[in-house]
Amino acid sequence: MAHAAPLASFCKSFLDPIVVVVVLYLLAIPFEIAWNGYLLVWAALAFLLSAQLLDGTFLFVPGVSRPLLGLGRFVAGWGCVVGFLWLIGRLSGFNAYFYPPFLIAWHLSAPLVLIGVHALFRAMLLSPRDAPLARAVVIGANQAGTALATRIRENPELRLEFAGYFDDRHVSRLEGIGEEELLGKLATLADYVKANGIGHIYVSLPMTSQPRVLSLLEDLKDSTASIYFLPDFFVCDLIQARFDHVGGIPVVAVCESPFVGMSSVVKRVSDIVLALLILALIWPVMLAVAAAVKFTSPGPVLFKQRRYGANGESILVYKFRSMTVMEDGDKVVQAQKNDQRLTPIGGFIRRTSLDELPQFINVLEGKMSIVGPRPHANAHNEMYRKLIRGYMIRHKVKPGITGWAQVNGYRGETDTIDKMQKRIEYDLDYLRNWSLWLDLKIVMQTATSMARDRNAY
Template structure:
C-alpha cells in the first residue's frame, strides 16, 4: 500500500498544485493547463520513494528533481512556442508552490504511514534459517528499514554456538529439526534460508520439512554480502540466475546513455568550436609537435582504444612505462600547463564520444602502462572497464582529479568508479557534468 501511495504522490502533488494555482489566478481551469498537467504527470510517474530518507534529504531531493523537470518543461515550451499560451503569473507562482506541495505531501505521508500499515493488518512474522554473516546482515536491514511490516522472530541454526555470528537483531530459537513445528505453532509468514550454497542436502531437507506449512520461503544466497555491481535477477536458457557484476548500460539504459552522449557532444562541440581553433593555433605557435596527442587507453571490456587530447607536453609518451605528470613537470609546455590546469586539453575527447569509444561521464581512462601496473595491485580494478571511459567521472568530482601519488589515492578513485557503476542514472550523469564545470572553474588539482 505504501509503495502504491508513493508512486502516485509526486505526480498528484504537482498536478493538483498546478490546477489549484490556475483556478485561483485564471478563475477557471483552462485547456492549456490540462495538457500541461498530463505532461507533468507523465514525466514524474511513478514517484520516488522517500520514506527511508531524512527530512533534509527529502527537501534537497525534491528541489533538485524539480529543477530538472522545470528545465525540460521550459525547453519544450520555448521550442514549440506553446509557452505563450500560459500566464506568466500562473507559471511563476506554480514554480515555487509545486515543490513545497511535494515536500508537504511527503511529510504528511510520514505521519500517515503507521496508520496505513495498521490497515494492512498485523506485522508479518519472519525467521532466518542460518545465523551466519549474510543472515545477520539481512536481519540488520529488516530492523533498520522504517515502516516495514516484517517482524523478525529470530534464527534457526544447527551449528555450535561458538560458530554463530553475534547480533543484536534477534536470537537463536532452535535447531533445524525444530523449525517446522515452530513455524506452524507461531504462524510464521516468511522464512529466509540463509544457508551456504554448498549445503544443498540441508536446504533440500529443510524445504521438504516445510511443505506442511503455509509460510513464504525465500532463498538468501551467499552473494547477499558480495559487492554486487548492478546485481539483478534473470534467466539463462530458462535457468534463474542472479547477476553479480554487470554493466548498467544494458537494454533501454544503454540506448539512453548513447543518445544523451551524442546529443550533448554535438551541442558542446558546436558551442566550443571557436575555442578549439584558438587552442590549436596557440599550440602550434607555442612549441614544435602535433596539435593532437594520441594515446592508447583501455576502453569498454578492456579493449584498447585511441584517445585524443590537445598536446600539452614536449614529448608524446605512449610506451610500456609512462610517468604521470607532476607539479612543475619539465615536460609540460608553457601553454600546456594552462591547458592542463583548466582541463582544456581533454576537449578533443568529445570527438571520441561521437566515435563511440568514450562517454561524457564514466571512469577516466588511464594509460595502458598504468593499467597493467594497478590491475595487479588493486582488487576489482578492471571492473571499471565494464563501461566506456569518460571525459569526467564520479571520482574526479569527488576530489580525485589529477595525479595519484599513492596507492591509497588510486584505490579511492577506483572505489568511486565502482560506486558509479552501482548507482548509475541519467540524473547522476547530469549532476556530474554540472559539478565538473563548477570544479574546473575553481580547481587546480590537475597539472
C-alpha cells in the first residue's frame, strides 16, 4: 500500500475505538453483565476518549522499520483513557453499577487486543519491505511540491520512489532544486511517464493555473499513472484544513475550528470533568482568596469584564478583583510592573494566577475552556485586530484559563506589538494542532510554571 497515512488515521479515528467497545461488550458475556443503558453510556465514553487519547499510529509510523516504536505512547494513552473513565465514574457514582473484576479485565485485555489487531492490519495491508517501489514525479517545484518530495524521501513506508520534478521554469529560478532533479518541462511529461514507468503523478501548480492543469490532464489520458492534485495551500494560513462535503458537494476547509463533531464532545466532557475535579480541590483556596480580597480593599470580591468568546460573541469573564479600578469600557490599561492600581494582595494573586480561579465557573457555564487562547479585554481586541493579521482567528474557539502561549512564556503584560504577535502565533498553532494530549500537557505545564512565572503582575 503506497499510502500508509490514511490507514493510520483510520485506525486512530475509528478502528481503535470500535475495538475497545467490542472488547467491552464481549467481556460482558462471561461476566454476566447486562447489555443495558449503563453499559451503553460506558461504551460511548470509552469510544470518545479512545478516539482522542490513543495514538492509533503506533504500528504505522512512516519511515520506521520498528513497528513498536510508539508503544510507550500508546500505553500512556490507554492509561489516560482508564484514568478519565475512573474519574468520571467516581464523580458520578457510575462505578457502582459495574463489577470491579469486569472493569479490570477490560482494562487489561483491550490494549492487548488492540496490539494484535494492529499487527494483523500491518501484516495484511502494508506492503512487504521487498515489494517494488512505485515511481513518483511532482509537477511544480514550489513550496508544496518540494515539501511533498521531502516526505516521500523520508518515509520508506510509503513505498514510493521520487524520480524528480517537472517545471517550465529554469533550474536557476527554483530554490533548493538540483539540476539533476529537474526532469524537464511540462510538455515532455507525458512521454517521460510512459517511457519510465511512472505510477504516481502529483500536480502541485498554483490555483491560478487551471488551463495548464486541464491541458496536462488531457496529455496524461494515454497513461495508466495515478494522478493527484496537490493544492498550494502554503499561500493560506491553514487552520484545521480538511476535506468535507456539503450536500454531497466536496469542499476544502482551510480555516475551521478544531472542535467540530466528536472533538467538540470530547473537549466539553474533558472541560467539565477537569473543572469539577479542580474546584473540588481548590474551594478552600478560593474561599481564602475571596476573604482576603474583601478585607484588604473596598469593593466587590469578583471583577467581571466583557471579553470575546467563541465566534467573537461577548461573554462576562470572572476574576478575583486585584485592582482598585473596574475598567470595562472602550479603553482598558493593562496591568504593569509596580502598578499603583493594584490592591494590597493584587500583585500576589495576579502573579500566582489565583485571580483566575473563578473562571472555572465560566468553564462549567460553557463560556470558556480549561485550555484555549487567553481572552483579552474587548478594547484590546478592537485595537489588536487592526494591527495583527489573523488576530480574530483565535476566537473561533472558546477562550481558555490557560493556553499554549502562556506556557511558552507569553503571559502577563504585552507592552509591545511583537509580544502580542508571538502570543497570537502560539494561539493559532494551538488551533492547528489541537489534541486532548496537548490540552493535558498545557495543564501540567501551567501547574508547574505558575510559581516561577515573572511576567504577570
